[in-house]
Structures are given as structure tokens and as C-alpha cells.
Amino acid sequence: MMNSPSDFLFARFDFPMKIRTFINTDDHRQTILKYISRGSDELRVRESDIVELENFDAFRDWRNDPNLNLKVGEYFHISNHQFRRSTAIYAARSGKVSLPSLKFQFKHLSEVMTMLYRENASFAENILNIVKTGDSHDVIRDYRNELMLLEAQEFEAHVVKSTDKLFGGSGSRFEQEKYNNPSWLNSIEEIEKRVKDGRISYRETAIGGCSSREMCDKFSLDEIIPCLAGCDDAILGGDDGLGLKRGAKLKKYKETLETELEYLEPEHPSAHLARKEITLIHQKLIEMEAIDD
Secondary structure, three states: OOOOHHHOOOOOOOOOHHHHHHHOOHHHHHHHHHHHHOOOOOOEOOHHHHHHHHHHOOOOOOOOOOOOOOOOOOEOOOOHHHHHHHHHHHHHHHOOOOHHHHHHHHOOOOHHHHHHHOOOHHHOOOHHHOOOOOHHHHHHHHHHHHHHHHHHHHHHHHHHOOOOOEEOHHHHHHHHHHHHOOHHHHOHHHHHHHHHOOOOOOEEOOOOEEOOOOOOOOOOOOOOHHHHOOOOOEEEEOHHHHOOOOOHHHHHHHHHHHHHHOOOOOOOHHHHHHHHHHHHHHHHHHHOOOOOO
């Protein structure tokens, strides 16, 4: 397998145009998928696959779209771009890959473009939570355990060890919790235990942290306005726990937006969104007493 150009699912750019034209056809890919599967039905469309797509985007007619041609029992009609879109969707759905990291991976000039790629991610399956029995999934299980340990360590650094005041819905609650000083806050083992049993959830965001156990469904193309506009799960402030100066994360994000504005048309929707975000960040920095003189 893979000894000649015609064995590839997708053509390399150094192939002659005639070969690339041949390979980049659905008929060719169907033939290769049939060979790869060798009698297995794993690569064939199942009813549950179509239902999953309908849950992901209920406004698209997945069953009757002639461009998709999805039929139960047949092979998926795949294209190059589906891999790029799937990477964005499942990375965002995991809650473990930040928007700036995705932007870097995709080599986008603007984070707004990256947001478009990951649109509807909150309705996708979280593949990191799908752990079947059997040794073949031990890697995923070990990876999840490592993620929970990292989550506990990040929570301890940002929330527990910070001396600056925490803001936001969850930030304010944890600030009160720190004032009461329960014993579990002083033990990384207890914090990790609470993360594993679901009593604590934490992930870093572009401007602070989030305590939601689920993928955020409060934003679509915007990353931070819901966090700044009174979200119950937002954790803002506490930058010193991350080894940063007060308000450093908000300031860095604000600078990124200001740079992006230089490359956008003033009346472009993305420019309006960026200016709104900058205004909200400035107001929050004033509240945090983090405005430089």
C-alpha cells in the first residue's frame, strides 16, 4: 500500500497536475477507503453518525444535501478541508486547546477566522470523554488522568495561590471560599480529587479562567464578551498566581485586538466586535485597578 501515487487518499503538492487531478476525485477516494477497510464497516456511514451530525448543526439538511450524499451503509465522501474543520471543532470541544493556540496551528491572521472554523463546537461530541473498554484506549484514559492532574495544578496556581482579588461569577465565589480557608484548598491531592469527581472544574481562557464543566454555549464568534458580561463561570484577575502582573492577560488580549484592528476595514463586522471587546476590557481593567498611569 502507498507505493504509487494512485494509492494515496490525497495528492501531495509535488505530484504532477494530471495525477493530482485523478487523485482528487470522490471515486478514487471511495476505492481507497474500500481497500483500507478490508471488509470492516467502521468507515461506513451509520445512522448514529447522521444523528450526531444533526445534533451538531440542526439547521443543515444532512440527509438530503447532494454535496454530502450521505447514505447509511456507504463510505463517507471525504475532502481535504474536513480534516481541518474537524481539528478545530474537536480541539475546541475538548476545552483543552485555547483560541490563540488554534489560531497559531491554522496560521490564521485573525482570531475571528479561527472562531468561524470552530463554530458549533459546543454541540459536538467530546472525543476525550469517549473511552471504551480494551487496551487500545489506555492512551486516552492515561491522557485524561494527566489532564485532570494538570487541571488541579492550574487551579491551585491561578485561584488558590493568587493574592490579587478574583473577579467574575466563579472568581468572586472562590475569593469568598479562600477567605473561609477550608482545608481542601491547602492540599493539591484534595484539589485533584475534587477535579476527578466533578466538584471542581477549571480551564484557562484567553483572559482568565472558567469553572464550567461543559463546553461554553454562551459565545459563537466572540471569545470574551460573555466572560466580561457577568458569566457565572468566569474567573478573572489573580494574574499573580500565574506569575504575571495584575491585569496582564486582559492587557495582552486587548493589545492583540488593537493590532488586528489595523488590518480590518473600519466598518467590517469583525472590527465592530473588536472595538466592543476593547471597551469591555478597558472597563474591567479599571475595576481591577490595573490601568497603568
